[in-house]
Amino acid sequence: MAARLTLEHVNLRFGGVKVLEDVGFEVQPGEVFGLVGPNGAGKTSLFNCISGHYRPSSGSIRIDEQEVLATAPWRLSRLGLARTFQHPALQLHATVLENVMLGAHPRLRGGPVSWSLRVPPTGKDERSLRADALELLDRFGLGWAAMRTPDEMSHGLHKGIELCRAMLLQPRLLLLDEPAAGLPHSEVDGFIDQVRRMRSDFDITIVIVEHHMGLISALTDRVVVLDHGRKLMEGTASQAQADARVIEAYIGKDAADDAA
Numbered sequence: 001m002a003a004r005l006t007l008e009h010v011n012l013r014f015g016g017v018k019v020l021e022d023v024g025f026e027v028q029p030g031e032v033f034g035l036v037g038p039n040g041a042g043k044t045s046l047f048n049c050i051s052g053h054y055r056p057s058s059g060s061i062r063i064d065e066q067e068v069l070a071t072a073p074w075r076l077s078r079l080g081l082a083r084t085f086q087h088p089a090l091q092l093h094a095t096v097l098e099n100v101m102l103g104a105h106p107r108l109r110g111g112p113v114s115w116s117l118r119v120p121p122t123g124k125d126e127r128s129l130r131a132d133a134l135e136l137l138d139r140f141g142l143g144w145a146a147m148r149t150p151d152e153m154s155h156g157l158h159k160g161i162e163l164c165r166a167m168l169l170q171p172r173l174l175l176l177d178e179p180a181a182g183l184p185h186s187e188v189d190g191f192i193d194q195v196r197r198m199r200s201d202f203d204i205t206i207v208i209v210e211h212h213m214g215l216i217s218a219l220t221d222r223v224v225v226l227d228h229g230r231k232l233m234e235g236t237a238s239q240a241q242a243d244a245r246v247i248e249a250y251i252g253k254d255a256a257d258d259a260a
Ligand SMILES: Nc1ncnc2c1ncn2[C@@H]1O[C@H](COP(=O)(O)OP(=O)(O)OP(=O)(O)O)[C@@H](O)[C@H]1O
Pocket: 014, 017, 019, 037, 038, 039, 040, 041, 042, 043, 044, 045, 046, 086
C-alpha cells in the first residue's frame, strides 16, 4: 500500500548554518509530489533527512505512523522507503544488472529481507530477483544494457539504472532526486510516461526533486517550494509558477530589482 509521508517542524543545522528551518508538509498515499526550489534551497538535504542520511536537530518525519527519526537508517527500507541520488554512485565496472541487484542482494540472506521485499520467505531466491531486475531494466528501456558496464554510459542512463535499483525494493515511498538531470531534451517526455506508468501500475507514493518545471507540471499533483531552507509555498505546480515569492526566489531579488 502506498505510504503517507508527514514532516513537522523539521530543522537541520550544520554548525551555525541553518539548512532547514521549520519545514512541514504531508504527502498523501499515491500522490506524485514535487519538491522544488533554487540551488542550495535544501531539497537534497531534506531527502537526506527522510532517508536517515542526515539527522534533523528537531522535528518529526513519519512514514505512515512510523517515526523515521526513531528508526535505524538501514531499517527504513522495511518501511517501504527507496530513493535515488542526485549524483548516482554506481559500480562502474560491474554490469548494469549487478548494479541494479546491488541494493537488494545483501538482504536476500537475512530474515527481514523477504519482508522488506514483500515476498514469501521461501518463494524468492537470487534467480527470481535477477528476473525481476531484468524485467525492470526492460520496463525502463535499459534491457539492452543489462550485461554492459556503466563506465561509458551517460549520466542520464546512470539515473535510469538507479531508478531500477530503487524499484527492485518494491517501495511504497520513492524519493527521486533530479531524475531527469542529464537526460537529453528529447527523452524527457519518455521519462514522464514512465513515471505515469509507475503510478498506474504500482501502489506507490513518489516525491520528485527536479528543476525541469515542464516535468514537474506534467507529473505532480502538488509541490512544495523551498528557499533558503524554508517552505515558501505549497500548492499546484501552476500556482507555484505564478507565485510572486517563487519568481523572486528563482530570479533573485537583485535581478528582480534590475528588471524593475
Ligand atoms: N553535509 C553538509 N555540511 C554542511 N552543509 C551542507 C551539508 N549538506 C548540505 N549543506 C548545505 O545545505 C544547503 C542546501 O544544500 P542542498 O544540497 O540540500 O540543496 P539543494 O536544494 O539540493 O540544491 P541543488 O538544487 O543545487 O541540488 C547548502 O548551503 C549546502 O551547502
